[in-house]
Amino acid sequence: xxxxxxxxxxxxxxxxxxxxxxxxxxxxxxxxxxxxxxxxxxxxxxxxxxxxxxxxxxxxxxxxxxxxxxxxxxxxxxxxxxxxxxxxxxxxxxxxxxxxxxxxxxxxxxxxxxxxxxxxxxxxxxxxxxxxxxxxxxxxxxxxxxxxxxxxxxxxxxxxxxxxxxxxxxxxxxxxxxxxxxxxxxxxxxxxxxxxxxxxxxxxxxxxxxxxxxxxxxxxxxxxxxxxxxxxxxxxxxxxxxxxxxxxxxxxxxxxxxxxxxxxxxxxxxxxxxxxxxxxxxxxxxxxxxxxxxxxxxxxxxxxxxxxxxxxxxxxxxxxxxxxxxxxxxxxxxxxxxxxxxxxxxxxxxxxxxxxxxxxxxxxxxxxxxxxxxxxxxxxxxxxxxxxxxxxxxxxxxxxxxxxxxxxxxxxxxxxxxxxxxxxxxxxxxxxxxxxxxxxxxxxxxxxxxxxxxxxxxxxxxxxxxxxxxx
Numbered sequence: 001x002x003x004x005x006x007x008x009x010x011x012x013x014x015x016x017x018x019x020x021x022x023x024x025x026x027x028x029x030x031x032x033x034x035x036x037x038x039x040x041x042x043x044x045x046x047x048x049x050x051x052x053x054x055x056x057x058x059x060x061x062x063x064x065x066x067x068x069x070x071x072x073x074x075x076x077x078x079x080x081x082x083x084x085x086x087x088x089x090x091x092x093x094x095x096x097x098x099x100x101x102x103x104x105x106x107x108x109x110x111x112x113x114x115x116x117x118x119x120x121x122x123x124x125x126x127x128x129x130x131x132x133x134x135x136x137x138x139x140x141x142x143x144x145x146x147x148x149x150x151x152x153x154x155x156x157x158x159x160x161x162x163x164x165x166x167x168x169x170x171x172x173x174x175x176x177x178x179x180x181x182x183x184x185x186x187x188x189x190x191x192x193x194x195x196x197x198x199x200x201x202x203x204x205x206x207x208x209x210x211x212x213x214x215x216x217x218x219x220x221x222x223x224x225x226x227x228x229x230x231x232x233x234x235x236x237x238x239x240x241x242x243x244x245x246x247x248x249x250x251x252x253x254x255x256x257x258x259x260x261x262x263x264x265x266x267x268x269x270x271x272x273x274x275x276x277x278x279x280x281x282x283x284x285x286x287x288x289x290x291x292x293x294x295x296x297x298x299x300x301x302x303x304x305x306x307x308x309x310x311x312x313x314x315x316x317x318x319x320x321x322x323x324x325x326x327x328x329x330x331x332x333x334x335x336x337x338x339x340x341x342x343x344x345x346x347x348x349x350x351x352x353x354x355x356x357x358x359x360x361x362x363x364x365x366x367x368x369x370x371x372x373x374x375x376x377x378x379x380x381x382x383x384x385x386x387x388x389x390x391x392x393x394x395x396x397x398x399x400x401x402x403x404x405x406x407x408x409x410x411x412x413x414x415x416x417x418x419x420x421x422x423x424x425x426x427x428x429x430x431x432x433x434x435x436x437x438x439x440x441x442x443x444x445x446x447x448x449x450x451x452x453x454x455x456x457x458x459x460x461x462x463x464x465x466x467x468x469x470x471x
Contacts (some may be wrong), residue, residue, distance in 0.1 A: 111198025284425025363433025
């Protein structure tokens with residue numbers, strides 16, 4: 001990487017009149033393999049290099065990017081950006097950044113099995129092995145979509161305040177979409193695995209077993225499932241369900257740019273307001289955090305894309321709204337410090353407020369204890385569908401692999417139980433939290449243009465009391 005170009009860009013922007021300048025140089029190498037219904041449909045081998053430059057002039061923000069890493073081209077680009085930003089300053093949308101410490105650091109996520117040591121033949125073979133195992137089940141699976149990808153990103157961030165951060169982060173991901181048919185009925189599962197690190201995690205996942213277990217569970221549900229009860233009952237939601245609940249209703253509404261209305265036209269708003277800090281949103285057993293420092297997590301980083309040191313954020317603490325996700329702009333607006341929540345998907349996108357790894361902390365019970373204390377209820381192991389409104393208050397989760405609970409025991413499968421609930425009702429209904437922590441990967445979408453960024457969401461199993469299922 002040409003780190004000196006980023007250093008040059010920062011100094012040149014200051015020389016040309018910028019009050020603040022920042023440059024992020026990025027090089028990403030990626031591979032992706034797709035198998036659709038047993039046919040190798042696509043593969044991609046990409047290498048992308050580029051430079052993103054952000055300036056502040058007259059309290060107005062300017063951003064530009066280029067993949068042409070020529071010094072003379074960069075000089076012209078910076079001059080044009082400063083001119084444009086200066087003209088835009090007449091609109092008087094003032095931008096200020098919170099004062100933060102500067103850091104000089106270098107870090108790398110280590111790989112036990114280096115991604116470069118695994119050829120494309122071995123990677124695509126894993127998908128074909130999974131396809132073969134799916135066919136061998138004799139289950140009717142009309143749609144089978146399997147994707148395996150990996151990437152390595154080297155990123156150098158520098159700014160006019162003295163920050164210099166060099167980070168190397170490799171990531172692996174497996175995604176699947178499976179549709180099972182039985183007796184004229186269908187059921188579908190979409191899921192993703194992802195971690196930062198080397199190919200050792202792909203081997204650990206055991207991809208053929210993952211997909212075979214999924215289709216067997218889907219078929220069992222279609223074959224033997226009963227309709228869910230209509231009366232109010234208890235729900236034990238397993239980690240996959242809890243993870244998506246927390247991500248959508250305990251992560252997104254706590255993004256400060258949503259709260260102040262900055263993301264309203266792009267990714268939605270939030271029912272949470274600044275004045276709600278310190279107020280109760282749920283039962284005291286509820287603790288939700290966002291933590292980018294989890295080792296080998298999909299959303300891992302030590303410093304965000306503004307050079308702020310990462311830390312764990314307690315969004316909900318013992319049922320109380322405790323903290324919002326902040327970047328330097330929103331933190332200044334709220335009179336706070338940034339908590340290191342600014343991320344960008346690549347060099348040509350400005351970093352914005354994002355989640356990293358958002359999850360509910362474990363409680364004191366085993367999952368079996370949660371189930372044992374339920375007379376009539378639903379055990380929702382995973383889901384096939386979810387949605388939530390733009391303000392992140394009204395939401396819906398449709399169970400995939402789910403079971404009836406009678407007198408503390410798991411019984412027959414249940415077809416498509418639906419949880420329809422508001423965010424306050426959800427967190428108030430939780431009366432017990434288990435110890436069985438799990439983390440699951442996703443690509444969280446936000447921004448315009450869209451930025452699909454790696455995250456983990458997760459938690460343990462939880463128990464919800466007296467919930468009436470939706471349709």
